[in-house]
Structure formats: C-alpha cells, structure tokens
Amino acid sequence: MSDQSLADAPDLTVPVPPGPVPSAPVRERRPEVELSVDGQLVSVPEGSTLLDACRQCEIDTPTLCYVETLTPVNVCRVCVVELEGSRTLVPACSRKAEPGMEIRTDTERVRLSRRMVLEFLASSTDVTQSPELCGYMESYGADPERYGERDAQAESKTQPVKVDNELYVRDYAKCVLCYKCVEACGEDAQNTFAIAVAGRGFDAHIATEFDVSLPESACVYCGNCIGVCPTGALVFKAEHDLRERGEWDASRQESTDTICPYCGVGCTLSVQTQDNQIVKVTSPLDQEVTSGNLCIKGRFGWQFTTGPSETSDDVAADGE
Amino acid sequence: MDLHFTADEPTASEVEAVDAVLGAADSRWFGGQRVDRSEAQTSESGHRTAGRRHLLLPVLHAIHGRVGWISRGALNYACKRLDVPPAEAYGVATFYDMFSLEQAPPVVARVCDDIACQAKGAGDLCAGIEKVMGPAGGGQVSRCGWVRSPCLGQCERAPAVLVTASGERPWASVIAPATAQTVEAACSEDSQTDSPQVRDSVPQAGQASLQLLRRVGSPDAQSLADYRSDGGLRAWELALEQGPEWVIEQVERSNLVGRGGAAFPTGRKWRAVAQASGPKYVVCNADESEPGTFKDRVLMEGDPFAVVEAIMIAAFATGSQRAYVYVRGEYPDATERMRYAIAELESAGLLERACPIEIRRGAGAYICGEETALFNSIEGFRGEPRNKPPYPTDSGLFGRPTLVNNVETLANILRILQQGGAAFAAVGTERSSGPKLFCLSGHVAMPGVYEVPFGATVRELIELAGGVSGTGRLQAVLVGGAAGAFLGPDELDAPFTFEGMRAVGATVGSAVVMPFDDSVDLGAVLLRIAEFFRDESCGQCVPCRVGTVRQEELLERLRSGQPIGTLDHEHRLLREVSQVMRDASICGLGHTAASAVDSALERFPIFQEATR
Ligand SMILES: Cc1cc2nc3c(=O)[nH]c(=O)nc-3n(C[C@H](O)[C@H](O)[C@H](O)COP(=O)(O)O)c2cc1C
Ligand code: SF4
Ligand code: SF4
Ligand code: SF4
Ligand code: FES
Ligand code: FES
Numbered sequence: 001m002s003d004q005s006l007a008d009a010p011d012l013t014v015p016v017p018p019g020p021v022p023s024a025p026v027r028e029r030r031p032e033v034e035l036s037v038d039g040q041l042v043s044v045p046e047g048s049t050l051l052d053a054c055r056q057c058e059i060d061t062p063t064l065c066y067v068e069t070l071t072p073v074n075v076c077r078v079c080v081v082e083l084e085g086s087r088t089l090v091p092a093c094s095r096k097a098e099p100g101m102e103i104r105t106d107t108e109r110v111r112l113s114r115r116m117v118l119e120f121l122a123s124s125t126d127v128t129q130s131p132e133l134c135g136y137m138e139s140y141g142a143d144p145e146r147y148g149e150r151d152a153q154a155e156s157k158t159q160p161v162k163v164d165n166e167l168y169v170r171d172y173a174k175c176v177l178c179y180k181c182v183e184a185c186g187e188d189a190q191n192t193f194a195i196a197v198a199g200r201g202f203d204a205h206i207a208t209e210f211d212v213s214l215p216e217s218a219c220v221y222c223g224n225c226i227g228v229c230p231t232g233a234l235v236f237k238a239e240h241d242l243r244e245r246g247e248w249d250a251s252r253q254e255s256t257d258t259i260c261p262y263c264g265v266g267c268t269l270s271v272q273t274q275d276n277q278i279v280k281v282t283s284p285l286d287q288e289v290t291s292g293n294l295c296i297k298g299r300f301g302w303q304f305t306t307g308p309s310e311t312s313d314d315v316a317a318d319g320e
Numbered sequence: 321m322d323l324h325f326t327a328d329e330p331t332a333s334e335v336e337a338v339d340a341v342l343g344a345a346d347s348r349w350f351g352g353q354r355v356d357r358s359e360a361q362t363s364e365s366g367h368r369t370a371g372r373r374h375l376l377l378p379v380l381h382a383i384h385g386r387v388g389w390i391s392r393g394a395l396n397y398a399c400k401r402l403d404v405p406p407a408e409a410y411g412v413a414t415f416y417d418m419f420s421l422e423q424a425p426p427v428v429a430r431v432c433d434d435i436a437c438q439a440k441g442a443g444d445l446c447a448g449i450e451k452v453m454g455p456a457g458g459g460q461v462s463r464c465g466w467v468r469s470p471c472l473g474q475c476e477r478a479p480a481v482l483v484t485a486s487g488e489r490p491w492a493s494v495i496a497p498a499t500a501q502t503v504e505a506a507c508s509e510d511s512q513t514d515s516p517q518v519r520d521s522v523p524q525a526g527q528a529s530l531q532l533l534r535r536v537g538s539p540d541a542q543s544l545a546d547y548r549s550d551g552g553l554r555a556w557e558l559a560l561e562q563g564p565e566w567v568i569e570q571v572e573r574s575n576l577v578g579r580g581g582a583a584f585p586t587g588r589k590w591r592a593v594a595q596a597s598g599p600k601y602v603v604c605n606a607d608e609s610e611p612g613t614f615k616d617r618v619l620m621e622g623d624p625f626a627v628v629e630a631i632m633i634a635a636f637a638t639g640s641q642r643a644y645v646y647v648r649g650e651y652p653d654a655t656e657r658m659r660y661a662i663a664e665l666e667s668a669g670l671l672e673r674a675c676p677i678e679i680r681r682g683a684g685a686y687i688c689g690e691e692t693a694l695f696n697s698i699e700g701f702r703g704e705p706r707n708k709p710p711y712p713t714d715s716g717l718f719g720r721p722t723l724v725n726n727v728e729t730l731a732n733i734l735r736i737l738q739q740g741g742a743a744f745a746a747v748g749t750e751r752s753s754g755p756k757l758f759c760l761s762g763h764v765a766m767p768g769v770y771e772v773p774f775g776a777t778v779r780e781l782i783e784l785a786g787g788v789s790g791t792g793r794l795q796a797v798l799v800g801g802a803a804g805a806f807l808g809p810d811e812l813d814a815p816f817t818f819e820g821m822r823a824v825g826a827t828v829g830s831a832v833v834m835p836f837d838d839s840v841d842l843g844a845v846l847l848r849i850a851e852f853f854r855d856e857s858c859g860q861c862v863p864c865r866v867g868t869v870r871q872e873e874l875l876e877r878l879r880s881g882q883p884i885g886t887l888d889h890e891h892r893l894l895r896e897v898s899q900v901m902r903d904a905s906i907c908g909l910g911h912t913a914a915s916a917v918d919s920a921l922e923r924f925p926i927f928q929e930a931t932r
Contacts, residue, residue: 193405204859
C-alpha cells in the first residue's frame with residue numbers, strides 16, 4: 001500500500017510549467033505638484049508636505065514635533081514658513097503642497113517666529129540635553145534670558161525626576177510637550193495608551209491616569225516613547241544613573257548594529273556601549289522592520305550581558 | 321483594545337451615575353440599554369465607527385453631578401464601560417475647569433472676577449465671600465467652597481455667581497447680581513434659587529421692531545402650542561414646501577455672515593455641506609464663553625423653540641443625519657430650556673423630517689467654542705483645536721462634513737426664509753446684512769442684549785443702553801470681546817459693522833460693547849484679559865502655551881514698575897510675543913490673545929513709566 005501511494009505521488013522534480021513570469025504591477029506614478037520655495041520652482045509628488053519641498057530644495061528647516069514615523073501633530077511651530085495669501089504662517093511639517101503655492105522660508109517674520117518658539121521653550125524647559133534644539137537656538141539667535149529668572153514661573157522645570165522602575169526614567173522638566181511619546185505609545189506604534197497629555201494650557205503635561213507610577217500603569221516598557229523623545233526627558237535608567245554620577249561620556253561610546261536575538265521578527269538593534277557596557281538600545285527609524293520600535297526584550301533585555309540583577313525581572317514581569 | 325486598570329473600584333453611587341447614562345452593564349463591562357435622557361440627550365446610532373467614546377463627556381458630567389468629583393474608581397468604571405484608556409480619559413477630565421479630580425465640596429460657588437464683573441464690584445464680592453466662606457479653592461472638608469471663574473456670560477447682571485451642587489438631584493443656580501450673603505445662603509442651604517428673569521436682560525423687550533428678540537420675555541416662550549400660534553414653525557413649513565435648494569438659495573442671497581466671531585458667509589457653508597455625500601452633521605455652537613458675551617444665552621433662554629427650529633431647517637437643507645447643540649457648561653437654564661424644546665418637538669413627531677438633535681454640555685473650557693476643538697470635545701477627546709485645512713465642511717465631527725453655526729446665526733435663518741433672502745440682505749449695510757444683537761455691559765446705564773440693524777455706531781449703541789454710567793466719563797470701550805480691541809472716546813462714531821470695525825483695527829467678534837469709565841484701572845483690565853488667555857489656552861502649541869504666560873508676566877512687570885532692562889526693551893519684547901502668537905499659533909485663541917492688549921497700548925498711555 002505504501003509503495004502504491006509513493007508511486008502515485010507527484011514527481012517532486014516536475015519543472016515549473018513554462019509561461020509568463022508574473023511581474024509586479026506597474027506602480028502608478030503619483031502626479032507632481034509644482035510650487036515655489038524662496039523663488040525656486042520645485043516639483044514634489046502629490047501629497048507631499050511643504051517640509052518635503054523644503055528638503056528637496058536643501059533648505060534646512062528646523063523641526064521638533066515632527067518625525068517621519070508618526071502622524072504630524074504640528075504643535076511646536078518651529079517649522080513655520082510664510083505662505084503667500086495666508087494671514088498667518090503655516091507649519092511646513094504638515095501643510096500639504098498645492099500647485100502654485102509660493103513659500104518663503106527665510107523672511108524676517110519666519111525667523112522671528114522660530115526664534116520666539118525656541119526662546120519660549122528654553123525659558124520654560126531644560127533643553128540642555130537636546131543638541132538639536134540647542135543648535136537651532138544658536139542659528140536663530142534665541143535668548144531665553146530675556147524673560148527673567150529662568151525657572152521663576154515654570155513649574156514643569158522644578159518637578160523631580162520620576163524614577164519608578166529599573167528600566168527608564170521620566171524627567172518632565174526636560175519635556176517640550178511634542179506629543180511624540182503619546183503617539184508612539186498609542187495609535188502610531190504601540191497601541192498601549194499608557195500615557196496621555198493631561199491638564200490644560202501651561203499646566204499641560206504628559207501623565208498616566210492620576211499620575212500613577214509606571215508599574216501601576218498600562219506601560220509595557222517597550223521604550224518606544226524613549227526612542228522618539230527629542231529632549232532627553234525620557235531616558236534609560238542606565239543613562240540616567242551614569243549622568244547622575246557624572247560618568248556619562250559620549251566620547252567613550254560606540255554604537256553597534258545587530259539583530260535582536262529573541263524572536264523571529266529580527267529587529268535591528270543599535271546597541272550603544274560605554275566602556276563595553278550597554279547603556280542604551282535603539283532601532284533606526286528608517287529600518288523597515290521596526291520603524292524604530294522595539295519590544296521590552298529587544299529594548300531592555302540585555303541585563304544578561306552584565307550579570308544577574310535583582311530588580312529587572314520584577315519590573316519585566318509586571319509589564320508583561 | 322487591551323486596557324489596563326489600577327485596582328481602584330467605584331462606589332455604588334458612581335456606578336449608578338455611569339449606568340444612568342449608559343444603561344446597566346449586562347455582561348462584565350459592555351452594552352446595556354441607555355436609560356437616562358437628562359445627562360445629554362445622547363444616542364449611539366449614526367456613528368458606530370466612533371465607538372462609544374463620544375459618551376465620555378456626558379459620563380464624566382454624570383459622575384461629577386452625582387458625587388462632586390471624579391475618583392480613580394469612577395474613572396476606571398467609566399473607562400471599562402466605554403473602552404477608553406484611563407490615561408486618555410484622565411487627560412480629558414483634567415482639560416475642563418468644572419471637573420475636579422480631587423475630592424471637592426458638593427456645593428461650589430463659581431464667582432466671576434472677569435472684566436465686566438470687575439467693573440461692577442467683583443473685587444469686593446470676592447473679598448466678602450472670602451470673609452464668610454474662607455479662602456477660594458479651600459473647603460475640601462466642608463460642605464461648600466468657592467472658586468474664581470472667568471466670565472460666566474451673565475455680564476448684564478454683574479457681579480455674577482454660578483452655584484453648582486452635586487448629589488442625587490444635582491442642581492445649578494445663577495445668582496446675579498450677587499452679594500456675599502446671597503451666595504453664602506444659597507451654598508449653605510443647598511437649595512436651588514430661582515434664576516433671574518431673561519426678560520430683564522432685554523431692555524428693548526416688547527418693542528415692535530424686534531426680530532430676533534421679539535419673543536424673548538413673552539410668558540409663552542416655553543410652550544410649543546403657544547410657539548405655533550405665535551407664528552412659530554412657519555419657516556420650517558416653508559422649508560418643507562420649497563425644498564433644500566430653495567432654502568440654501570435664500571441663505572446665500574441673504575448675505576448672512578456668521579455671528580460666532582469668524583465672520584464667514586453662512587450660505588457658502590450650507591452649500592458645501594449640502595453638496596457633500598455620506599453621513600454629515602449639524603452643530604449648533606452654543607459654547608458662548610467670550611468675556612462680555614451673553615446674546616446666545618438670551619436667545620436660548622428666551623426663545624428656545626426658534627433656535628431648535630433653525631437647527632431643524634439646517635439639518636433638512638444640508639441632508640444631515642444628526643444635529644448637536646454644544647451648550648457651555650455654565651448655562652444651566654439655557655440647557656434646560658433647549659432640552660425641553662427639543663423633547664417637545666420630538667414628541668410632536670416634528671423631528672422626523674429633520675433629524676435627531678442631541679444636547680452636549682461643555683464643562684468649562686473657552687477653547688471648546690473653537691469649532692474643531694468643539695468636535696474633539698463631543699467625540700470624547702481633549703478640546704484641542706485641529707489644524708486647518710481640512711475645514712469642517714470637508715472633515716468635521718467624526719471626520720464627516722459638518723455644518724457648524726453660532727446660535728445667533730441660526731436664529732437669523734427663520735427671518736431669512738420668512739422674508740426672503742433678498743429682503744434680509746436689504747437690512748443693514750451692504751456688507752453687513754440683517755439685524756444684529758449686541759452685548760452691552762460694563763459701565764452702561766442699562767446693560768443687556770440690544771437688537772439693531774447693522775449700521776449703528778458704537779456711540780449709538782452706548783446711548784441706546786442709556787449712556788456711560790459710573791462716573792459718566794468714558795475712558796475706553798472694549799469692542800468684540802476679550803479677543804477684540806479697545807477703542808478710545810474719539811472713535812465712537814465708527815459703525816459697528818464688519819467693515820466699520822475693520823477700518824478702526826477692531827473686529828465685530830461676538831458683538832461685545834463694554835465701556836469703562838475713567839475710574840477704572842485699565843492696566844488691571846489688561847492684566848485680567850492676559851490672565852484669561854493664559855488660563856484658557858489649550859496648551860497644544862508653543863506660541864500660545866508659553867506666549868500667553870510670557871505676556872501676562874510682562875504686563876505684571878510693567879504694571880508693578882519692575883521691568884527687566886529698559887522699558888523700551890520690555891515693550892519690544894511684548895510686541896514680539898504678540899507677533900509670534902498671531903503668526904504661528906494653531907488657532908484663533910492664540911492669534912487674538914494679544915489683540916486687546918496691543919490695541920490698548922497703542923491708544924492709551926499705560927505702562928509708559930518705570931514706576932506707577
Ligand atoms: C477661541 C475661540 C472661541 C470661539 N468660541 C465660539 C463660541 O463660543 N461660539 C461660537 O459660535 N463661535 C465661537 N468661535 C468661532 C467658531 O470657531 C466658529 O467660527 C463659529 O462657531 C462658526 O459659526 P458661524 O459661522 O455661525 O459664526 C470661537 C473661535 C475661537 C478661535
Ligand atoms: S515604554 Fe512603551 S508602553 Fe511604556 S509608556 Fe513608553 S511607549 Fe508606552
Ligand atoms: S516626554 Fe519627550 S517625547 Fe514626550 S512630549 Fe515630552 S519631549 Fe516629547
Ligand atoms: S493657539 Fe492656543 S488654544 Fe489654539 S491650539 Fe494653540 S495652544 Fe491651543
Ligand atoms: S515640526 Fe512642524 S510644528 Fe513641530
Ligand atoms: S459674567 Fe462676569 S464678566 Fe461676564
């Protein structure tokens with residue numbers, strides 16, 4: 001019987017029948033939109049933003065709340081440009097290019113708004129750990145000292161660092177309220193919704209419900225919020241501790257790209273080390289598999305490289 | 321969504337309050353019939369895609385009304401029932417002034433200390449209340465407490481107080497004009513007092529020339545039968561006879577321009593929404609919170625059937641599925657009367673050819689009057705304005721084409737259909753058509769809402785209201801609202817029209833006319849306005865979130881004669897703060913947060929010396 005069935009079995013070496021090899025359908029070219037940026041004519045695919053157009057013209061445009069992997073929230077307003085016919089300036093990061101638009105990026109008005117936004121942020125937030133922001137402040141001549149006592153009114157600046165778990169800390173005195181972490185934790189990546197913006201106006205801040213600690217919250221310690229934070233408000237505990245001890249030293253650090261060993265997804269990890277110790281793990285934003293996102297294992301699961309730890313297990317279990 | 325909750329459990333009354341809106345949970349957390357129709361006439365049909373999150377604000381109101389604050393357990397239960405992440409619900413609840421996230425006294429007096437009330441003794445009132453009730457914000461343990469409030473929309477009866485009480489039968493009363501004694505009595509007796517008569521807010525009441533205010537104060541304003549016999553529903557019947565296209569043509573021909581502040585041609589909006597396909601909505605913007613504004617309240621209290629009739633017409637003409645009336649949380653009487661009018665029309669079967677109409681209550685956030693913030697608020701999100709474009713006519717409530725109009729704009733629709741668009745356009749001036757309501761408060765002899773055809777000058781309006789009171793010597797007039805501008809005594813001949821106001825660098829805004837006599841400390845008024853915008857900024861964008869704070873600090877420094885560096889330096893800084901708010905903010909709040917201050921500094925010699 002078994003012989004019989006074997007004989008009936010199809011010959012595994014049957015050649016692929018000849019015929020047309022399917023090819024991918026031709027991608028329809030997106031129609032182009034033509035507009036002028038600082039007098040220069042540019043053509044960008046339909047649906048592009050003014051920021052795309054500026055970048056195509058190699059015009060350096062500052063951004064803080066914008067990142068390719070998240071839906072634009074256009075709240076920081078540091079990217080504003082002048083649009084002919086518009087009463088107000090418009091945010092380059094989210095305003096879609098339309099045919100015939102005339103954009104100006106280097107006028108007195110644009111420079112004033114960008115400078116003021118930077119001054120406002122630096123006068124109410126500790127921006128020292130955001131090289132990006134400090135760089136913009138240089139080039140726009142921002143002077144936050146004009147508003148007097150740096151932390152006279154800024155409650156946010158005086159709040160203590162939140163250290164409530166062994167994996168990462170939240171130092172909202174450095175928060176510029178760019179909404180990126182909220183988006184990463186919610187709809188745009190993690191779908192966990194552990195954090196949101198609470199309060200209103202100058203009291204608005206990032207919080208869990210009733211400001212409960214992370215272990216009490218819905219947080220799963222994916223660290224995707226850390227990955228997008230532009231100001232160092234969210235940092236690895238390892239980095240925080242090194243900085244506290246004054247031992248953080250970028251010049252002694254290396255970054256090595258590797259593949260996460262934990263599962264078959266195969267996320268790319270950029271492992272940052274100082275003196276051969278892992279201090280931070282990220283994933284490149286432009287990486288196709290991750291778009292910069294990881295899970296708790298890839299992000300934090302490298303304690304085994306430094307020997308046993310008494311605390312990390314509890315927290316990890318809590319987050320599961 | 322896989323939600324995570326803290327261990328906190330709700331109390332029995334909190335569960336009861338939530339279930340009253342959502343119906344009892346028949347499984348662990350989902351489903352249930354909705355039973356309570358009083359906390360927002362809400363329903364779930366029509367936007368299944370949005371889930372039930374749009375019920376978050378009504379549920380928070382229900383909890384707050386029942387127990388006076390929102391506890392962890394209550395928030396958890398609401399979130400489980402609605403499938404909303406608790407962190408997000410917390411973000412929503414903390415957005416609104418009227419919600420407390422800490423245990424608070426069941427009876428709270430909200431004492432207006434805004435500009436019109438300041439001119440009428442709010443300072444003394446607060447001091448008096450402090451004497452009998454202790455410091456503001458206190459009273460955690462006692463039965464009643466009090467807080468300072470921005471404008472309550474009762475400026476014609478200044479100084480005004482709103483008392484809210486939670487419990488099995490929550491209530492709210494307006495006390496205006498208030499004294500420390502009347503406020504203390506209402507609080508300690510925990511009993512609802514009768515609200516002032518709306519007729520007293522319309523000094524012209526009874527005059528034959530009135531159109532929009534014709535029925536305000538008539539004793540039959542609350543009965544559908546009387547409304548009908550007084551010519552009510554005539555416009556609705558005309559609309560049914562003539563069809564949507566005719567209605568929209570009349571609105572276009574009328575040249576009616578929105579009365580909510582943005583001055584957009586109404587016909588264009590109606591046309592755009594009518595042409596859109598798929599589900600769409602009508603929203604009546606009754607969030608009226610611009611300091612000095614109370615006209616929409618008077619319309620809703622005085623002639624609620626007319627406002628609802630106009631909403632029916634709007635829904636019919638645009639082919640909308642559902643209409644919402646978003647009433648500010650501080651308007652208990654307007655809410656009650658609108659709710660009653662809707663219920664009457666519904667039980668008479670008259671909404672069938674229009675659409676279901678729901679009331680949603682705001683909870684103390686000026687920004688929710690901005691149309692896109694209002695959509696977010698109804699949808700159960702934080703009342704943060706959206707970036708425009710897209711505009712509401714393309715993507716509004718629940719992402720669908722939406723017609724949003726101010727209460728007064730809608731009230732004009734009845735006149736337009738009855739007189740014909742062309743006849744309506746002939747009233748007023750060429751570019752500002754129709755009758756117009758003006759809100760007179762501050763130092764005028766007879767404060768109230770006045771109706772005149774567009775074209776009257778600021779002087780004529782002040783004279784209509786009996787002239788300048790107080791010392792009788794005019795120092796300045798605030799026109800358009802806190803987002804408007806100050807005019808000097810030499811500019812009173814400017815016509816209060818869209819074009820007339822533009823010519824003097826002001827706007828019609830919400831048609832506020834608030835004169836200040838020469839005893840008023842204008843610097844203090846400016847500071848209060850700056851404080852208002854700082855408090856009411858939603859906090860989303862940097863220019864407004866930080867700019868409104870810096871503006872207030874700067875004015876404080878100038879007022880106390882302690883500039884940083886030279887006065888010139890400070891004035892330049894103020895101009896730059898003003899410019900970045902105007903140029904780079906997301907919404908109208910930031911764009912206009914410095915207008916009144918700028919206009920005053922241009923005209924009056926304030927803050928010109930290093931010491932006062
Ligand atoms: C900060 C802010 C507050 C507003 N508040 C109100 C309001 O309370 N009532 C209102 O009708 N419009 C208000 N508006 C204007 C609305 O955004 C919108 O333009 C208006 O409701 C449209 O109706 P209309 O065309 O009938 O005027 C506000 C706008 C801003 C920027
Ligand atoms: S670590 Fe992940 S789950 Fe936790 S708050 Fe950040 S984004 Fe949300
Ligand atoms: S914590 Fe970081 S990512 Fe989150 S809002 Fe603040 S600055 Fe942005
Ligand atoms: S301008 Fe002010 S109110 Fe408007 S979105 Fe920005 S922060 Fe919010
Ligand atoms: S980067 Fe455009 S608004 Fe923040
Ligand atoms: S009610 Fe007090 S200022 Fe309007």
